[in-house]
Amino acid sequence: MATTQLIHTVAELRQAVAELHRQDKTVGLVPTMGALHEGHLSLVHACQAKCDATIVTIFVNPTQFGPGEDIDKYPRTLEADMEQLTTAGVDLVFAPAGEEVYREGHVTYVEVGGVAEPLEGVCRPGHFRGVVTVVLKLLNMAGADKAFFGQKDYQQLAVLRQMVRDLDVPTRIEMCPTVREKDGLAMSSRNRYLSPEARQRALILFKGLELAMRLFDEGCRDAHEMVREVTRLVESVEDARIDYVAIVDAETLAPIERISRPVVLALAVKIEDTRLIDNCLLYPMPDQD
Numbered sequence: 001m002a003t004t005q006l007i008h009t010v011a012e013l014r015q016a017v018a019e020l021h022r023q024d025k026t027v028g029l030v031p032t033m034g035a036l037h038e039g040h041l042s043l044v045h046a047c048q049a050k051c052d053a054t055i056v057t058i059f060v061n062p063t064q065f066g067p068g069e070d071i072d073k074y075p076r077t078l079e080a081d082m083e084q085l086t087t088a089g090v091d092l093v094f095a096p097a098g099e100e101v102y103r104e105g106h107v108t109y110v111e112v113g114g115v116a117e118p119l120e121g122v123c124r125p126g127h128f129r130g131v132v133t134v135v136l137k138l139l140n141m142a143g144a145d146k147a148f149f150g151q152k153d154y155q156q157l158a159v160l161r162q163m164v165r166d167l168d169v170p171t172r173i174e175m176c177p178t179v180r181e182k183d184g185l186a187m188s189s190r191n192r193y194l195s196p197e198a199r200q201r202a203l204i205l206f207k208g209l210e211l212a213m214r215l216f217d218e219g220c221r222d223a224h225e226m227v228r229e230v231t232r233l234v235e236s237v238e239d240a241r242i243d244y245v246a247i248v249d250a251e252t253l254a255p256i257e258r259i260s261r262p263v264v265l266a267l268a269v270k271i272e273d274t275r276l277i278d279n280c281l282l283y284p285m286p287d288q289d
């Protein structure tokens with residue numbers, strides 16, 4: 001098995017990618033904040049299937065954490081991450097220090113409108129500004145051909161697609177399906193914060209999606225009714241605090257009344273002190289409306 005190289009500087013990254021491109025290899029990027037699980041590894045596998053070389057970045061990006069969100073508490077498990085990425089056969093891991101990404105005097109940030117405004121945009125002001133800025137920086141540093149992101153963070157994907165389109169970034173953004181635990185809970189680095197009891201209660205997010213999909217299959221096309229039913233279900237769980245349950249247009253993320261084109265049902269719920277998000281896509285057939 002080829003070894004997985006761990007690098008820390010932008011200069012090393014650029015040099016490695018230039019060499020890969022000289023060899024006519026396509027390069028794929030998988031940006032992460034580490035504390036890797038099967039969800040991240042599914043992005044790695046998708047990247048390996050579509051690109052000749054796979055680069056994983058591990059960086060806990062300070063600019064996407066809000067004032068009340070404890071960045072110091074975010075799990076950092078570089079050694080275990082490296083083990084998983086080596087086993088997966090990743091070519092290169094880029095794990096820069098904070099100062100390597102945000103050099104002294106950094107004052108430039110990228111702000112996306114439209115799709116970045118509802119949902120997470122309301123609950124976590126400034127979050128996407130941090131995400132978009134760091135992802136654009138990583139794309140510029142790596143000059144990758146494709147970059148891979150999870151559907152788990154659907155709005156993030158929509159925001160990054162918008163940014164890439166608006167700023168003529170030559171990297172293609174690819175979406176990979178959400179990977180779940182056996183019982184349906186979407187994998188997340190934050191799941192490890194949940195106590196065993198809270199872990200059980202956290203299943204309500206997936207149950208909410210299941211209910212929405214069942215209602216949809218039964219012919220429900222009224223977004224308000226569906227949101228009302230899912231909200232009622234989530235609220236039935238003790239100590240589950242809803243940030244939002246929403247049905248929005250899958251492309252524009254604008255609110256909709258009737259499900260007559262592809263939509264996403266997205267929810268954000270706090271269980272204990274852990275904020276969890278999940279979503280599912282609903283695609284009506286044109287003749288079903």
Ligand code: AMP
Binds near residue numbers: 032033186188189
């Ligand atoms: P994070 O480390 O949480 O910033 O996530 C890095 C990437 O992994 C993002 O593109 C996420 O959408 C993706 N991701 C996280 N959890 C999952 C999951 N359960 N299934 C698929 N992708 C995921």
